[in-house]
Amino acid sequence: SLPEEVTVYEVGPRDGLQNEKATVPTQVKVEFVRRLAAAGLGTIETTSFVDPRWVPQLADAEELLGLLGDEGRGARRPVLVPNVRGLDRALAAGVGAVAVFGSATETFARKNLNRGLEESVAMFAPVVERARAEGLWVRAYVSMCFGDPWEGPVPVAQVVDVCRRLMDLGCDQLSLGDTIGVGTVGHVHRLLEALAAVGIGPERVGVHFHDTYGQALANTLAALRDGVTVVDASTGGLGGCPYARSATGNLATEDLVWALEGAGVRTGLRLDALVETSRWMAERLDRPSPSRVVRALAGG
Numbered sequence: 379s380l381p382e383e384v385t386v387y388e389v390g391p392r393d394g395l396q397n398e399k400a401t402v403p404t405q406v407k408v409e410f411v412r413r414l415a416a417a418g419l420g421t422i423e424t425t426s427f428v429d430p431r432w433v434p435q436l437a438d439a440e441e442l443l444g445l446l447g448d449e450g451r452g453a454r455r456p457v458l459v460p461n462v463r464g465l466d467r468a469l470a471a472g473v474g475a476v477a478v479f480g481s482a483t484e485t486f487a488r489k490n491l492n493r494g495l496e497e498s499v500a501m502f503a504p505v506v507e508r509a510r511a512e513g514l515w516v517r518a519y520v521s522m523c524f525g526d527p528w529e530g531p532v533p534v535a536q537v538v539d540v541c542r543r544l545m546d547l548g549c550d551q552l553s554l555g556d557t558i559g560v561g562t563v564g565h566v567h568r569l570l571e572a573l574a575a576v577g578i579g580p581e582r583v584g585v586h587f588h589d590t591y592g593q594a595l596a597n598t599l600a601a602l603r604d605g606v607t608v609v610d611a612s613t614g615g616l617g618g619c620p621y622a623r624s625a626t627g628n629l630a631t632e633d634l635v636w637a638l639e640g641a642g643v644r645t646g647l648r649l650d651a652l653v654e655t656s657r658w659m660a661e662r663l664d665r666p667s668p669s670r671v672v673r674a675l676a677g678g
């Protein structure tokens with residue numbers, strides 16, 4: 379059965395905008411975050427404190443948080459940080475929550491972090507330790523949990539091993555990234571089962587599906603049936619990782635809300651406000667949203 383309530387973890391401003399060709403003006407990002415909050419989104423990942431040469435789209439992280447003020451602070455406005463340098467910047471900007479982002483595969487760790495698996499865990503360890511000492515909420519992403527464009531299918535045991543190592547650092551929540559959208563429902567079930575078997579139960583796990591193969595919603599519902607209650611989604615279905623070949627947008631927040639409303643699961647979100655926000659953002663980006671729910675409800 380499905381849970382009574384689901385927490386939507388909105389990644390549009392971060393995952394959504396990190397992959398845009400055009401640079402989105404900081405003022406538009408501010409309004410995006412405000413509109414998302416007004417639509418009922420409690421948790422919003424606002425940006426990344428990564429090397430701006432790697433992700434120029436989010437090079438305005440300090441400016442964005444400065445303009446957001448209290449609206450960008452607290453335990454429910456996480457930002458991505460890869461290393462101590464990123465954490466320093468995030469702390470100076472006044473954040474209350476951070477996310478480190480590891481990889482289940484060696485190849486993607488090198489492509490995305492310029493580090494092997496071992497080295498990247500070693501890079502995160504002092505970040506998590508210090509973030510916790512500062513009282514921050516800490517999330518651990520693991521990318522390529524289902525398949526990797528260079529390595530192919532990724533064995534469940536290998537994913538579990540990386541997840542366990544990151545959670546052992548002391549993270550509050552794990553997010554299982556299907557970076558290139560190749561996961562399917564049986565695979566989702568097997569991974570959640572294997573995580574539970576090593577003591578990482580669904581109450582500490584979020585799911586992060588990209589919709590490349592149109593499976594993001596089905597996979598999400600499968601995870602909810604296995605006890606997960608935190609779902610990553612991106613308003614308008616924007617998103618993708620610039621360092622992952624063949625990554626497309628995240629599960630659209632509207633697709634998720636449409637499905638959950640129909641199933642009687644509470645999200646606290648206003649679908650009309652989300653659709654209006656997507657329509658507004660599509661105008662800013664000058665192209666339609668990839669989400670069919672958005673297109674249907676926004677009237678083409």
Ligand code: HMG
Pocket residue numbers: 393396426427428429430432433458460461463464465467479490491492519520521522554555556557586588618619620621
């Ligand atoms: P590196 O080049 O190995 O870094 O990159 P370094 O430690 O050798 O430092 C080199 C220079 O970068 C130094 O400057 C540092 O100060 C600077 P220099 O002394 O040469 O002038 N630097 C920084 N500057 C600002 N902020 C920082 C920072 N760190 C170093 N934080 C690094 C290593 C990890 C930094 C780089 O690879 C990087 O920034 N990677 C980020 C890639 C990224 O953001 N990818 C997208 C997010 S992950 C994703 O989308 C997946 C997810 O959605 C889940 C899923 O879908 O699977 C989360």
Ligand code: MG
Pocket residue numbers: 393555557586588617618619
């Ligand atoms: Mg992603």
